[in-house]
Amino acid sequence: MMTRQNTHRVRTLVTGGAGFIGSHLCDRLIATGHHVVCADNLLTGSYANIDHLIGNPQFEFLHHDVTNPLFIEVDEIYNLACPASPQHYQHDPVKTIKTSVHGSINLLGLAKRLKCRILQASTSEVYGDPLIHPQPEGYWGNVNPVGLRSCYDEGKRCAETLFFDYHRQHDVDIKIARIFNTYGPRMQPDDGRVVSNFIVQALQGKDITIHGSGAQSRTFCYVMDLVSGLINLMHTPATFTGPVNLGSEQQSSMLELAQMVLSLTKSRSKLVFMKRPADDPCRRQPDLQLARAVLGWDQTIPLPEGLRATIEYFRSNLSDQTQLDAQTAVCQPCQ
Numbered sequence: 001m002m003t004r005q006n007t008h009r010v011r012t013l014v015t016g017g018a019g020f021i022g023s024h025l026c027d028r029l030i031a032t033g034h035h036v037v038c039a040d041n042l043l044t045g046s047y048a049n050i051d052h053l054i055g056n057p058q059f060e061f062l063h064h065d066v067t068n069p070l071f072i073e074v075d076e077i078y079n080l081a082c083p084a085s086p087q088h089y090q091h092d093p094v095k096t097i098k099t100s101v102h103g104s105i106n107l108l109g110l111a112k113r114l115k116c117r118i119l120q121a122s123t124s125e126v127y128g129d130p131l132i133h134p135q136p137e138g139y140w141g142n143v144n145p146v147g148l149r150s151c152y153d154e155g156k157r158c159a160e161t162l163f164f165d166y167h168r169q170h171d172v173d174i175k176i177a178r179i180f181n182t183y184g185p186r187m188q189p190d191d192g193r194v195v196s197n198f199i200v201q202a203l204q205g206k207d208i209t210i211h212g213s214g215a216q217s218r219t220f221c222y223v224m225d226l227v228s229g230l231i232n233l234m235h236t237p238a239t240f241t242g243p244v245n246l247g248s249e250q251q252s253s254m255l256e257l258a259q260m261v262l263s264l265t266k267s268r269s270k271l272v273f274m275k276r277p278a279d280d281p282c283r284r285q286p287d288l289q290l291a292r293a294v295l296g297w298d299q300t301i302p303l304p305e306g307l308r309a310t311i312e313y314f315r316s317n318l319s320d321q322t323q324l325d326a327q328t329a330v331c332q333p334c335q
């Protein structure tokens with residue numbers, strides 16, 4: 001039987017394709033011969049991220065909100081549509097949860113009609129403030145269902161449930177990636193995430209805003225590595241659904257990250273200590289055994305190298321007008 005795959009380029013839908021990770025995914029897919037349909041409502045993404053793709057015959061942009069149904073023909077779907085920085089997803093929490101829940105229902109319905117594979121960009125936030133380290137995929141998490149981060153955490157958890165129910169009930173071919181903190185060029189300078197905040201503050205000679213004592217830790221994965229992981233996952237056999245963790249295992253405290261950024265930028269910015277946001281996880285670290293075994297994937301770009309590339313990006317793209325908002329909500333100290 002002839003399929004679209006063996007007669008044409010693979011048509012790939014990337015929702016959230018004008019965002020930070022999505023735009024790098026579009027680039028990689030186009031470079032490897034796909035026709036990409038990027039659907040985005042530009043809530044936190046931007047034309048600037050995809051400007052270089054406009055006019056490319058392998059690329060189509062659809063100004064579309066995933067909370068509405070989408071009627072198109074594609075061969076595979078990556079669902080990345082959702083604001084990802086705490087500042088952005090807490091700005092309109094009801095919209096955030098609708099994006100994860102209604103968006104997943106609409107895209108799973110599309111995948112069901114097209115009988116095509118669909119990958120969900122889930123998150124380490126499904127583990128909440130985890131009580132075991134590192135976190136394996138079998139860990140069910142420690143999530144506050146009624147807090148300020150719940151619109152994102154519970155929205156993504158419900159999206160995972162929907163993916164598995166469409167899989168069990170309607171045989172939809174699903175893949176779930178649990179993405180841990182990812183950074184790199186095209187992060188928005190003012191989106192409040194720690195890597196972009198510290199770099200912008202260091203380059204502008206402003207105070208580096210450490211939440212709490214800075215003892216809380218994260219692991220940081222460079223965006224190019226993450227994109228490779230997503231594509232490897234998309235190409236696994238249908239019997240493998242995930243969820244699978246993608247990220248870096250190398251832990252850094254926020255204090256260590258700040259010091260690294262100061263040293264790489266040769267900035268004289270001072271460190272200032274502020275209240276930690278509510279429900280801010282103390283520590284998060286992926287168990288990557290499954291990703292290594294099934295995807296043959298690992299992180300390749302060490303943090304200092306990825307930070308250098310990100311700093312260069314911000315050096316060339318930063319406007320003097322970029323202002324960062326201070327966060328004020330409160331959280332208990334990390335041990």
Ligand code: NAD
Binds near residue numbers: 022079
């Ligand atoms: P981002 O904010 O840069 O990208 C999200 C994109 O989705 C933006 O282009 C935005 O305009 C679009 N979008 C938001 N709501 C939409 C809607 N209702 N309809 C259509 N488009 C919509 O964030 P990112 O860091 O690139 O994250 C991409 C995905 O990866 C998200 O789903 C996020 O939850 C997930 N993720 C990211 C990280 C990370 O560290 N960057 C970690 C875990 C999970």
Ligand code: UDP
Binds near residue numbers: 193198209212
């Ligand atoms: N953080 C910080 N200073 C900032 C921004 C963030 O110390 O200016 C801290 C934040 O409180 C959290 C960590 O950095 O402990 C990572 O925050 P981010 O928003 O990047 O991602 P999260 O992992 O919390 O979703």
